Amino acid sequence: MEYSKKVMEHFAEPHNVGEIPDANGIGEIGNAKCGDIMKMFLKIENDIIVDVKFKTYGCASAIATSSIATDMIKGQPISEALKLTNKAVVEALDGLPAVKIHCSVLAEQAIKAALADYYRRQGIDPEPIVGKIEEHDHDACHI
């Protein structure tokens, strides 16, 4: 399996790893294919993502995609983060092996889940804004 140089760089030294203690949007997503988990923390001020961090049990591809995806949305308005696609993230990494594409979906989905949480905390129904997401169901997770 061949990884691009960018994937290797972001895996070796991932950006934005960790937690944000005063995050106002937190999303957790489980990968249906491999069972790995991704947690995303957002700090949003005036509709701008001022900070973003992630934690994952995912593989190298999940780490690399989250690293670059968080770079791409940091400092951006929410509207830009909502437009971030899995495809754009994979392209920014100069591609991923086909069997690893499912890993890259975690980053996009976790960002959306965190944005949904941000809206929910304000009493706003996130679904019309963020769309439907399959969040991680803790009760179903006993692996």
Ligand code: FES
């Ligand atoms: Fe699970 Fe890549 S194998 S995230």
